[in-house]
Amino acid sequence: xEAEAKLPRSVEGGRKVQLEQRENAEVALKFIEDALAVSPxxxxxxxxxxxxxxxxxxxxxxxxxLEACAEHKRLDGxx
Numbered sequence: 001x002e003a004e005a006k007l008p009r010s011v012e013g014g015r016k017v018q019l020e021q022r023e024n025a026e027v028a029l030k031f032i033e034d035a036l037a038v039s040p041x042x043x044x045x046x047x048x049x050x051x052x053x054x055x056x057x058x059x060x061x062x063x064x065x066l067e068a069c070a071e072h073k074r075l076d077g078x079x
Contacts (some may be wrong), residue, residue, distance in 0.1 A: 025058035045073035 032052045036045065049072035056065035 021058055025055040029055045042075045046072050049075060076078070 028051065032048050032055065036048055036052075039045075040048070049068050052067035053065050053072060056062075056068055
């Protein structure tokens with residue numbers, strides 16, 4: 001019984017959570033891109049690019065994640 005209590009969520013439940021995270025990241029990505037389109041000040045753009053990076057990581061888009069993270073780092077140094 002004790003060993004059963006320590007088992008991770010079922011594969012099906014874990015897959016559902018993974019799909020929800022992916023959907024949330026896709027929605028967030030759209031909002032972040034819209035926010036960047038209005039050219040906010042660098043301090044806000046830096047945070048938006050950090051969040052953009054997180055979305056790309058969740059979506060397993062490594063190259064886009066690296067680009068967003070690099071832009072975040074560049075802008076964060078300006079603040």
